[in-house]
Amino acid sequence: MTDQLSISLTVSSSNPFAEIFVVDGAYQLVARGIAYVHADVVPGIFKIKTRLGRSESEEIHLFKTDTTLVVEPPVQVSPIPLRGTNTSHDYQVDAAETHSKNVHVDAGSGAGIFLMARRSCPAPSESTAAAQPARNLAAGMSLRDNNGKMIADFGASSVVEHDAGRDAWAACTVSLNPGQYVLRTNLGGGMAVEQVVFAPAGWQLQLFLLSTSAADDPAPQSAGDDSIDLSVLGNMAVSMVKLGNGFNGSDNTVGQADLVRIALADGRPVFSNAVAGLLDDMLHKKFENPIFGIYGAHLMLMGQKYFARDHDKVGRSLESDSIKWIFDQNLFDQVIRNLRLLLGSSNADVEALSLKCSDPALRATRPADVPPMFRQSWSICVEASNGDPAMLSLALWERIAAMVPAGPFLTWKAEADASEYDTSSSPLGTVKTWFSGLAAQALPLLGAASHSAVYRYAVPSATSPALKAIEAALPPGIRDSLRSDADRQRLAVELDVPRAAIDSVLGPNRST
């Protein structure tokens, strides 16, 4: 039996992104926080759960008196090969450091893209290697220009290793002219997706993919049908270094930034005073790695929305060290200025972020001509298109309309095929059916073990027969009910569809 009715419990973690949950013996959550928790609790048995990214660990303790405990954060599973982490082998780190400084495809000069795809199984062994299919982990991925012309086939051009007793990897560096390119990935079954990747002047963009089991590498369904699992693509990590420096597997700040990528992808607002401090560091490190700046800017905007919302009152009351996030607009504006200096004034993500600047002189004024790399950047543009529909053209949107959820990236189904619409469906459903064709989302292909339904939607062009048929079938009432500007603004934001597309179907906005 214990003597005290209440004890003081303080739990902390060295990782500022670690979420800490204190659960009592009856599975009741008694306290939670980010990197730090302090609470008065009834002594006894507790479970301390720590979550970092998508990894969790739990410890069981008996607390009888006032206690201060430091918990080790769980192993971070990052696609970035970092020394001293459980999910990276030194030989993979060595390979990344070596091959990010070589050129395997010479397609220009002044910028570069490095891609590494690797596997990390818990205990690779002779039997593991024998079970692993001997295939190039980057097979099925290619780099193209904005016209679709092939620049690099990563499957054909990568340096690969899949030796017995070692986890396989594939690596490839492409030397390029500065610009924005398209990464195309074959998902198997005839489906491919695309996303923009940028290669700014003087920088090397680094892309890392990780498979944690052989199940992530589906066997080709037919000859030449090399494919990547969508969940692996959606978990791709991104970094950037000065051209010529190559990857540094000892730079742990890259791992911290990757936690921000996961937070953005999962919509988990991991804010604390410690994170605020790290964000400050991150924003200063953008001079070494502009990806930090882009991540940091999006995290600031996420924080602005999170703390403006009246959310999760029960959860918030259990939090200690909750911070009142004060969105620093001046800092945000400065970040955008610096990102423009580093990446130029034609980077789609920076230009999208600039639309949130307070200084009008900083905001992009010309329409986007290429999609951004990140989904949140696209959503900012959609929101802005409500005020200026010309900011996002129908043509640009039609290119990416068949969006596929893949982490924080803007990813779309390549060469989406047309299908016929059932315009005999109910009038109320017709306009929704039309929107399904305009801003489609194909669900992740997780195989038979998922409850997800897999749909394919058409991407209509301005002359699409399907679009015309549905336009003709639109009942007058629907158009009238969506006449107000407020309705259309909301529709654009909810559907993540540019205002130009909304207006093109519903007709001119006649509301005042």
Next chain:
Amino acid sequence: MANDDYAIVIGINDYPGMIDAPDHAGNLQGPVNDATAIHAWLTDPAKGGVDPQKATLIVSPRPLPQNFALGNAQPVVQTIENAFSGLTSLADTKPPPVGRRLYVYMSGHGFAPERAKGAVFVADATKVSTRHVFATAWLDWFYNAAYFDELVLWLDCCMKFHFTVVPQAPSLARIQGNSSGARVFSAYSAKFKQESVEDEMPDGLFHGVFTYTLLQGLESAVDASGNITTASLKQYLINRMKFNMPAKFKQIGTVSQEPDFGFDDSMVFVTGAPIPAKDVLLNGIPDGTKVDILGGNPSDIVASAVVQNGKVSLSLRPGVYAAQADGDSTLHGFQV
């Protein structure tokens, strides 16, 4: 026997209209197993206690007919709506409330228009004809009609948002009952906008991870009063679902690692429930060693046992515990 309780249990594996790949990726393997197991628990006199005559089970046909195709796929919306409509006709002979509790369980492909509202696609759904049963809308209908004192919804399906699918309310006239409002408990296999998954479980059958955990909880989530309640079941689901989650799904951000809940009004599912005995592995403690089991807040010795074959057999309520060997200050933590 809970003579006043009713149940509608749905499990749909086969979706011929959603087949997009040669390996029939649109079909599932768990819902029929899950619905059958839930129906069995509900109609067990010592457990759910629902009169089998009042518990409707609707699943994909077994064995699956060779000519099973979109044109003859079952179950369809009408099949399921007929089951619900059958309940509404109870009020023809008895003024509401017509029963104590209504259980609704559904498993299959699904979607969610918003948080804590879910629907299951029926067997003849396609990418354009998105036929479905809006489970929470049916719950709302019975709540407003005050047909039952208690409503329970367990939904095992993806809770992804499909803006392209317009959820269809029950095709019944709205009835406003006179009572002060039923107690409601609703649990969902995924958080809003996330996916649910299934896999082969230790019993050798495919199950949804949520339903497998739910079934465990309906046997084990005994609280300090010896009852299985909404509160104890909820805590069990939150804490235990991740133990049943296959490793391959743990790092996928779109897969929900925890369940979600709508309403959690207080209800009792089982009174005087026996606490099942479970083996607890205690690595590092020699066989023949006596151990005390500490639990609770404030903590106390809740059991003692002797280690045999590296484990002890204990009947403990769900929670967090620690085993301590005689003469050893080391604690071996474990969870039930």
